[in-house]
Amino acid sequence: MTNRDxxxxxxxxxxxxxxxxxVLPEPDAWSLEKHVEGCAGCxxxxxAAVRGTAAGAALAQVRAAVLASAPATATAPATATAPATAVSEEPYAGQPPLSRFARLLWAAGPAVRGAWLPAxxxxxxxxxxxxxxxxxxxxRALLLAVAPVVPVAGVALSYGPHADPLHEVVAATPGGGLRLxxxxxxxxxxxxxPLLTLTGLLLPASGAPAAAAWLLPGLALALASLALASFVGCRAAAALTGGGWLCAVLAPAAVAPTGAATTRLAEQLSRCLDGAAAQGGWAAAAVLSxxxxxxxxxxYHRPLRP
Incomplete structure (x- = not known):
């Protein structure tokens, strides 16, 4: 099917x-569509092949009508797609392929902009x-209690209908869905x-676990959120995983006698984060997720719930 070097x-x-x-099978069609995003020759x-079909004539008429009705100042090239998922060459004409870094930056999207990064x-x-x-x-104990929830919140805010106005379209593309x-x-x-771990290193220990002890829990909770999102949606999944963690670590401190809340929180975090058994449990949870x-x-091949 292909010539490779x-x-x-x-x-x-x-x-x-x-x-x-x-007539090309859908997986092969998706692979070809993804390939031509960065290959002007293909x-x-x-x-050219699509223009030679009956659908090509219809596409040419639609494109001409769109360009005729577009504002004179419009400079972005138009791309039309047929039911056979045809691809136009104009967006790539005279342009070098996008770099991997530029593609990655675009895909990161809401994860690195908006209110989440300042938060x-x-x-x-x-x-x-x-x-x-x-x-x-x-x-430090308070930071370690909150830190595992931060990636969960970031995942919830960066993927789904609320993050992408065209989520339904993006989710159906070869580069969308779980990959995105x-x-x-x-x-x-x-x-x-790195940011929260470095912050933890700058804080006095005061009986709290090590600054990096939250890394495996943060990874496990993020993966669990992604898995649960396929059932209940991103926001509900984040509420379940993040809320469950906060309840587990903050509940003992909330019912502690006055003045003992900090000590009780550090003790609870030590039970949840310190030691080979605790970290091994979080590693197992990450693998299972x-x-x-x-x-x-x-x-993820179809739009998730909000």
Missing amino acids: RRHWHAADDLVARYAEG AARVS VLGVAVAALGLAYGAGFPGA ALTRTVAVLAVSL AVLLTARRPA
Whole structure:
């Protein structure tokens, strides 16, 4: 089906012909569509093949009508797609392929912009302010209680109908679905894990676990949120995982006698985070969540619940 070299591949003529005729199996069609996003040569060949079909004439009429009705100042090229998922060459003409970094930055999208990033910085600054400004001895314990929920919130805010105006369209593309959700999850973790861990290292220990003890729980809760999102949606999944964690660690401190809340919180965090048994349990939870997420991957091929 394809001619390959060590670094790249190009669509064979029979593959292009079957794609233009609309008889190419859906997985192969998706693979070709993803390929032509970065290969101008194959995009031109596919477009030429489509123009030679009956659908090509209809596409040309639709495109001409759209361009005629568009404002004179419009500069972005138009792309039309037929029921056979045809691809136009114009968006790639005269343009070099997008770099991997540019694609990754676009895919990260809401995970690195909007209110979430300032919120993460706010958590770090607030913890430092409590420790060194207000002299609060339990600042690290409080940070460790909140830190695992931060990636969960980032995942919930960065994927789903509320994050993408065209979520239904994006989820149906080869680069959408679980792949896009994982890309944005990695962006969330890449920002929150080092920032909050470094903040924890700057805080006095005061009996709390190590600053990096929350990393496995944060990863496990993020993966669990993604897995549960395939059943109940991103926001509900985040509420279940993040809310469950906060209830587990904060409940003992909430019922502690006056003045003992900080100590009780540090003790509860030590039970949840310290030691090989606790960390091994979180590692197992992360693996199980990843397995469930893999099994539920087809659910990401359609729009999730809000």
